[in-house]
Amino acid sequence: MRYLPHTSEDITTMLRKVGLNSLDALFSTIPEECRRTADLNLPEPLSEWELNAHMDALAGSMAVSPQYKSFLGSGSYDHYIPEAVNHLLSRSEVYTAYTPYQPEISQGTLQAIYEYQTLITRLLGMEVANASLYDGASGLAEALLMAIRTTRRNKVAISRLIHPLYRRVVQTYFAPTGCEVVELPYLPNGRTDLAGLDNLDDLAAVAVQSPNFFGCIEDLKNIEEKVHADGKTLFVTCFTEPLAYGMLKSPGSCGADIACGEGQSLGIPRSFGGPGLGVFATKHKYVRNMPGRLIGQTTDKNGKRGFVLTLATREQHIRREKATSNICSNQGLCATAATMYMAFVGGTGFRELAALNRDKAHYLKSELQKAGFAISFDSPTFNEFVVEFSDGFEATYDRLLEKKIVAGLPLVPYFPELANHYVFCVTETSSKADMDALVKEVQS
Amino acid sequence: MRYLPHTSEDITTMLRKVGLNSLDALFSTIPEECRRTADLNLPEPLSEWELNAHMDALAGSMAVSPQYKSFLGSGSYDHYIPEAVNHLLSRSEVYTAYTPYQPEISQGTLQAIYEYQTLITRLLGMEVANASLYDGASGLAEALLMAIRTTRRNKVAISRLIHPLYRRVVQTYFAPTGCEVVELPYLPNGRTDLAGLDNLDDLAAVAVQSPNFFGCIEDLKNIEEKVHADGKTLFVTCFTEPLAYGMLKSPGSCGADIACGEGQSLGIPRSFGGPGLGVFATKHKYVRNMPGRLIGQTTDKNGKRGFVLTLATREQHIRREKATSNICSNQGLCATAATMYMAFVGGTGFRELAALNRDKAHYLKSELQKAGFAISFDSPTFNEFVVEFSDGFEATYDRLLEKKIVAGLPLVPYFPELANHYVFCVTETSSKADMDALVKEVQS
Amino acid sequence: MKDFVGTTGLIFNEPLLWDKGATGRSGFSLPRRDVDAADLDDDLNGGGPDFPDLSELDVVRHFTRLSQWNFGVDSGMYPLGSCTMKYNPKINERQAALPGFAGAHPLLPAQLSQGVLKMMFDLERYLAEITGMPAVTLQPAAGSHGELTGMMIIHAYHESKGKQRTKVLIPDTAHGTNPASATLCGFKSIPVKSNEQGILSAETIAQMMDEDTAGIMVTNPNTLGLFEENINKITEIVHSKGGLVYGDGANMNAIMGIVDVKKAGIDVLHLNLHKTFSTPHGGGGPGSGPICVTEELEHFLPVPRVIEKDGKYELCEDYPESVGKIHAFYGNFGVLIKAYSYIMSMGADLKKVSQLAVLSANYIKESLKGTFHLPYDRPCMHECVFSDKFQQAAKVITLDIAKRLMEYGYHPPTVYFPLVVQGAIMIEPTETESKEDIDGFIEAMKSIAEEAKQNPELLHAAPVIAKVRRLDETGAARNPCLAG
């Protein structure tokens, strides 16, 4: 087998050195009662060529662009990724290295992640960002737990317009902690209804998503005032579409204490929902309560600039019983990809790309409106919005699937009260022609 | 444009330094009478994404495996290429470097090509190999010209069973030189007929191909005796399928003075016929007459091993009017790919792979024979052989194309006397199932 | 120092991204605009981020140069203990990049996602076969995420029994993330000492295990590279007190095809696909930490779960007792593809993998034991742990040895972990290193031990040939500079 270099001579010599005469003898310390009796019952090993054919077949059965025209977003976005990103990621020094425990021979990873942390703070207008968490959902959960640690309070309020799957992950993380999660309803305009806040005190945090699950842009500034009225509560903003901050006011500029979300849009393929990128940023004063790893700048013996993993005291190695975070491996390579992506797109490009997304989405929105469909919520949107169709649209939806068009995401599984409502997403990858085709089809 | 870094400020500053105030002014030395008047009339630049779609469409229109089951060989072979070869070739230090003029920072290329030269000598049983020529055909032409230089004679004899397209390239190279090319006919057994040699004297070289265009293995040893009877004539052997030497006696062991051919089989995709790899090897005593570049081992100031381009005296740089070779850029990256391929496959693997090719081809040969088709030539073959069908097989051939089966190569365009004869090729990529399907189809 | 693997060559300095570039430059191909601009209310408009503008070549060169400052598995031997730095097959990268996988949206209707669902379904079955545990979830995004999920399940289990428990036993030979994961579930972790053999003795557990203890987290093989020989007795004791046993299976590379984890009495086990199953570490992830559980705990597994109904695959949410979701979608799917490809390429040879990994570790242990202090001289599994005891006389410590090893061209082992061995040097060669490379490493370690006696300054100064010298980590932590 090409991955196993040991020849039988090698094995014999090595066994001799170890003083044994069989490979089985190596496992003498393993008691009978927990040993396997039978050999592994797994498929016959495939050759490289059989594996390719097998995987081509599996992958070939999937519904992807360009064959499919999909208007699905809702936490996983279809953005162009420059080929140069793939080229650079494929360098083995980048993707086969471990977490940079030995800084002298890991400066590539370390500088890249330091650049990632920096670009993220610039994107979100925050002071510090960590080296990544698993994904947007667990990132939000970690943010709320962090708020609980910092404020020593045990209740948080989160908007119902936060991605429903994220809210479920929050529930899971909170279940064993005994802390409480209150959900805030939404207004007819598609923004979070904060009225409830008044009779909720001692909140560790209030969390909203912007643009939210309906695609609507929340009025963060205004929410911030309400949240910070009580001097202690932390304002947590999350996002599923970071590209929005190519044009929108940043969470930081709106007073967020923690900004977190999913970074998949930043040069990472959707690959059925993972690996993504848990983006997490906060203020300096909270850094020692922040989960996840951090890269810091320092100097070497000769005063030369270099980078290291730092503030590990928050981690598991030292004072292991006191650790505030259990994150070890994170999404390093995805963070590196995001750094490359942000570098290629650049500041100017990022603004233009964000505008293009909004403009295309706006085009489809108005075309559908012209075609007589109701735009359910009238708050401003970025590249997603909700449309209400008339009863029986399911049939049309399925007919469109036949035609390789995915007409958005039905909201009803997540919001039972919103039958016939669909979230549409339009990115730079959808052409006017695709959109016109969709509009034509939904009418026929 | 992402490939052009100059901002307008950059341009202004640089122009100022040059003392000009416009880009056009840079071209003041170009006389009016040879200037373009109109702008370039080329298609609108495509974005990266439009280009991908455009190229996908062009490539998508091609007939390739696995959709097509092709039994085409004849100078371009379908062999599996380990993904790791592509991975290593994609390292930019490898593929973006120029010819290694500055050895201190080109040792990677230099050692790889030195390893290539060495593995080629081992494969062909020759003493020295060059760093590559353009392809098998021009390599053969260069070999014959080299024979003419060395022997100071002006006539060569080449077998008709050398790839017909190679023979045409030889004609082209010889046309302006005034030297003569005589062709040797073939025997009913599919080997070269040497009878003609007796009344041909003062030959600079005799060239045969083995396995030849009919797939038959020539009796090199025996030919060598005839050729070398006259002490001066050089024995040139060429090949289109180097994998054959995973089992066959090497040209060197059969006394070849020059062994040359196409190396595409060694880990290089077919790519519609190019880039391939002109493999060229000879004996020490002829090295200074050998075309193409050479890498030699040497030592650095500190006695450390290193490699350099050497024997450039044969080249264009010095004594330019006397150069024996005009080769500058060769097929370096293809030679590197071949080195990687030979390293991955290994000696043991290369033997097994060769055997597998021969065995599969032999299977199809005998199945077709069982099915009642004539195997035209009865000399031993490697992974190609000729089958004679009955009149009107063209129709079947076209029907099979419809079924995405390419039933070999019709010989008649190259050998008018061989109507209904087809060369079939079977490599490790054809499964028994594919072959059985073919046999079934040609009968129905 | 004779001609070892490490040497120096030309590499390049490279500034920080934002110290490069010029406004208006572009490295991105902006798609053609085919719709009009829609304006945005000023009070929402933030003007966009302050990123540098660079050309494609600027960026390509930047990251090409950075990459050259890194050491990867393809650069040389990477015997980082507990990290299983085996070869990452190139072909598996190809599979994960297939458009059908890379382009798949997680919320597509199931009938349009059969390929990926089948792959996940089968992978769960294979991991079940490899561990002996009947039920599997692929959702955790890393080993620690698996630990957390596992502890949530144990928490949910006790909840369902009507009485929550407050403590969890954690041996000093368990991995550092274990206590942290327990803490996140509100458990208090109680350290357990391993015995003089470096493993847990049943007696200790018998004394410590009680009705208020939710269970124990055992890393097995443990972080000393030793197999917990008393595992069955221990699991019996824990079970007898109504507790559950969490198994940290990140070291599974030692025992595939050999140990049946279920038979050992483990209730929940996590695997690190980015170790045992050859998926690359990416400089710190993404990983994947599936967990495997007993029938009793299956209904607590995260949702959705992949199920098969007459040949069709679907995602099923209908598990009322499930702990819920722990990832927005289904975990690090892209990593699963690579692990699946690896398993499909190895089949039952996975047993051979473990045999050769253990052989190599024992070979190193035997070859170096005279030279370096071996605290636990017993047959090891996938790794062996030495200490700097013999070198301390010459004022040479583990850190010096690690840094010097770089100059010999090897990535240092894991150092100062596990904490039970002070100045620990934890060496895990893995099965993909050839005997020649392992011999080269052994020779290097011996030569370093010699240098420690003859010429300790060499070690104190090391590394001098890397891009940077030793870095000021204290300074970095004292006044953190975390963004430029």
Add this chain to the structure above:
Amino acid sequence: MKDFVGTTGLIFNEPLLWDKGATGRSGFSLPRRDVDAADLDDDLNGGGPDFPDLSELDVVRHFTRLSQWNFGVDSGMYPLGSCTMKYNPKINERQAALPGFAGAHPLLPAQLSQGVLKMMFDLERYLAEITGMPAVTLQPAAGSHGELTGMMIIHAYHESKGKQRTKVLIPDTAHGTNPASATLCGFKSIPVKSNEQGILSAETIAQMMDEDTAGIMVTNPNTLGLFEENINKITEIVHSKGGLVYGDGANMNAIMGIVDVKKAGIDVLHLNLHKTFSTPHGGGGPGSGPICVTEELEHFLPVPRVIEKDGKYELCEDYPESVGKIHAFYGNFGVLIKAYSYIMSMGADLKKVSQLAVLSANYIKESLKGTFHLPYDRPCMHECVFSDKFQQAAKVITLDIAKRLMEYGYHPPTVYFPLVVQGAIMIEPTETESKEDIDGFIEAMKSIAEEAKQNPELLHAAPVIAKVRRLDETGAARNPCLAG
């Protein structure tokens, strides 16, 4: 030396392939055998080659390490004169690797090859538009191959006129391969001196051109980076004597969208797609050297030619006067794909490419002219040529400057070429280098000139930070060791 781009870091020694490995090891996935073995007569059986047996990781590490000893365009600025080392767009590699292209067999029936034929047909049209020459062949595999083909055509032309000619005029500013290509066609090359301005004067040509001279080979812009201003007069003279003009267009990067080669009176021109059109050099190829000819010469072009018949493309052999085939198939098709992709990405911006390439060269010329001797102080095209004259006093020669430049992190320019300038330093930045990088290079050159005065040993010793020091090239040539 202040903080320049070049520095040192950890890289790795690596033996020769056959000094690694162990028999029986394998790095290749042998396809499953589904047929019986057929035996081969012993007298044919040679037992196979003596290659080493290596694991996949052995080989991956071997070539990964070798690659780190190389300098590529992605590593840093590569101002190698006459080689146009511009950025090689990554996306073009993707196109060439598409299975439909990479897997295409050259002898497939035309109806199954429409995609590639259309691409070749269009590429010929685009190159015709860019040069102004009406007819194109893509068959030559490199620039020199194009020269050879072009000279064959000139030979065939004179043959067709009934009287062959024996000589060809070749300026001292022409590329080194030109005379060699002429020689291969049986022509005697007659050197022509350029004038004190570094270009050809019409008078000289008028004197030398005669009825026995087949024509002239002009590299334009020439190897001094200067445009042959008298080109039209020269071509007139040559034509008036019944000769033809061969144009070496490898330096086309200077004049795209600016010069109409046809209007300059060129009869045959070759292009280097691996220079002007951004395809990678691969450490010495594969390249592609299409030639472009006038209507008069079109029927001499190699066959087959790609033609279009009502929307369908075919390969046509029916050109009785063709020189024939010069490649087994259609040239380096894989390279054509990349050049085509580049043209499709640039369109009319190719003019911008030339403007910026020329701007950068002149910027360097003006910035360094005080510092290094500039033999021809005139507006240059894509490159400028200096000499070591100013440094000779300090016993510093061009070679020292080149080697020292490596330590600053730049690839040296082309040196000792063209021969008309002794100790030539030929600098071609290309348009893809940013002003900052060019400024860094200029600063490095100035600092080296300073060192030449202050501290010449530095230069004589250089390079000390590369994988190897200066190599013994004389020894290598005296007793060649060409295989291990």
